[in-house]
Amino acid sequence: MLATLIGVLGDFDLAEDALQDALATAVERWPRDGVPDNPPGWIVTTARNRAIDRIRRDQNLRRKTELLGRLEEEEKVDESTIPDERLELIFTCCHPALAVEARLALTLRSLGGLQTDEIARAFLVPEATMAQRLVRAKRKIREAGIPFRVPPDHLLPKRLASVLAVLYLIFNEGYGPPVRRELCAEAIRLGGILATLMPDEPEVHGLYALMLLQDSRRDARVRDGELVLLEDQDRTLWDTGEIEAGKRALDRAIALRRPGQYQIQAAIAALHSEDETDWEQIARLYLRLHELLPSPVVLLNGAVAIAMVEGPEAGLAVADSIDGLDGYYLLHSTRADLLRRLDRRDEAAAAYRRALELTHEEPERRFLRRRLQELGAESSPPFDAADSMP
Amino acid sequence: MEYLLLIHDDESVYATLSENELSSLGQEYGAYTEALKTSGVYRDGRQLQPSSASTTVTVRDGEQVVTDGPFAETKEQLGGFYLIEVDSLDDAIEWAAKIPSARGGTIEVRPLVPMQVPAQ
Numbered sequence A: 001m002l003a004t005l006i007g008v009l010g011d012f013d014l015a016e017d018a019l020q021d022a023l024a025t026a027v028e029r030w031p032r033d034g035v036p037d038n039p040p041g042w043i044v045t046t047a048r049n050r051a052i053d054r055i056r057r058d059q060n061l062r063r064k065t066e067l068l069g070r071l072e073e074e075e076k077v078d079e080s081t082i083p084d085e086r087l088e089l090i091f092t093c094c095h096p097a098l099a100v101e102a103r104l105a106l107t108l109r110s111l112g113g114l115q116t117d118e119i120a121r122a123f124l125v126p127e128a129t130m131a132q133r134l135v136r137a138k139r140k141i142r143e144a145g146i147p148f149r150v151p152p153d154h155l156l157p158k159r160l161a162s163v164l165a166v167l168y169l170i171f172n173e174g175y176g177p178p179v180r181r182e183l184c185a186e187a188i189r190l191g192g193i194l195a196t197l198m199p200d201e202p203e204v205h206g207l208y209a210l211m212l213l214q215d216s217r218r219d220a221r222v223r224d225g226e227l228v229l230l231e232d233q234d235r236t237l238w239d240t241g242e243i244e245a246g247k248r249a250l251d252r253a254i255a256l257r258r259p260g261q262y263q264i265q266a267a268i269a270a271l272h273s274e275d276e277t278d279w280e281q282i283a284r285l286y287l288r289l290h291e292l293l294p295s296p297v298v299l300l301n302g303a304v305a306i307a308m309v310e311g312p313e314a315g316l317a318v319a320d321s322i323d324g325l326d327g328y329y330l331l332h333s334t335r336a337d338l339l340r341r342l343d344r345r346d347e348a349a350a351a352y353r354r355a356l357e358l359t360h361e362e363p364e365r366r367f368l369r370r371r372l373q374e375l376g377a378e379s380s381p382p383f384d385a386a387d388s389m390p
Numbered sequence B: 001m002e003y004l005l006l007i008h009d010d011e012s013v014y015a016t017l018s019e020n021e022l023s024s025l026g027q028e029y030g031a032y033t034e035a036l037k038t039s040g041v042y043r044d045g046r047q048l049q050p051s052s053a054s055t056t057v058t059v060r061d062g063e064q065v066v067t068d069g070p071f072a073e074t075k076e077q078l079g080g081f082y083l084i085e086v087d088s089l090d091d092a093i094e095w096a097a098k099i100p101s102a103r104g105g106t107i108e109v110r111p112l113v114p115m116q117v118p119a120q
Helices: A002-009 A012-033 A039-057 A061-073 A086-093 A100-111 A116-122 A127-144 A156-175 A181-197 A202-215 A240-255 A261-272 A279-292 A296-310 A312-320 A329-341 A345-358 A362-374 B019-039 B089-098
Strands: B002-009 B042-047 B055-060 B063-068 B077-085 B106-111
Touching (some): A002 A086, A012 A039, A086 A156, A100 A127, A100 A181, A202 A240, A261 A279, A312 A329
Antiparallel strands (some): B002 B106
């Protein structure tokens, strides 16, 4: 309903205020006069009228004239067919002219069910900071003339990519560690809405599938605050409903026959949820993904899959060929794991220590220390006293 | 809405261009300006003299201070502008991307505050 009002009024703040007014009026009148035939239509019409009242009182003459002019031009809202403007809204919230953090916040606030304080908590910033971020984003939309519309065809591919990136960033913020379930749930819900509104876009289904498949492992991924590797997870904790929904979404994507990065990642996640993992297929998919999205991180994942098919030596050769990841702890923990399997214990211990230097997330650090202990090595060089204290 | 497209460019690059390159760049700008006019979005547009021709003026406590040079010493300098009127930021961005200097330099897309509408 908020999306509809933003569409009708062309102003985020005004729409939010007007909706509040209309809901307050409904609470007052409906018990007395009875619920109207079309409650959502009634709310939208009432909110629009309240908005006009508000604009008339507005001291800012320029904005007043402009808004009133536009509203009075329009016909009375047809209560029977409330337009679904969520798609326009999501494209506006994810516009590339907004800072990335503003896109995340605005999408969650406008399309998600989250209040400003909840979003602030999820992103670990003070509520005042988040409120300010939202105010600035809404002002930029108004002052810069960011349009409220689904982009025309020639702009659509790039802009849809921006929308999908925002949803996946929200999901990953929540996927953690630290895990924040409400963000994953919102990202999936929005992904589902987008898949309904844009049924012909394979990457939309692909992202939806990917998020469902990743989320299906949430209960098995962390045990007693520790991160559990995929191969060590208790599969009975996997959410089979979500896995099935994810595979259905992936089937819909593949049927459209236009592959893309999210579909490939979802396909990899789907293969990981089978009883027998087809590592050969996974290795192939990572190499295909690397063609579409050249990234050392993708290649690193490919190295892991190749190690599963051809042995740790082959995987290590790929991992050692990767440039530009020396500051990334997963490169070192992956190398360490491969070296451990090759029984090159000293090199493995050195790589685990390098990984430990590079991550500050406690569950990951505990995991790395445990692996080091299993190698019979000190978790830290002796001069670093802090880590060996009880 | 009206947008000012501010063209920031590294001036020193122009000194390295040959006569031919300069003239083909000039033709490109001519064609671009013509396209703006044909589409009916053109309001104004000019090339600026180099920043070495710039003078900065401040008045502090009634004291006028005049300094040689531009407002800020940066690698890219303001070299020209277009003023266009289009429906939304998306259109302004599309036009900005077509400015020849967008390839090497940077175009800032700045919306104008609308003119005050007189009270009725």
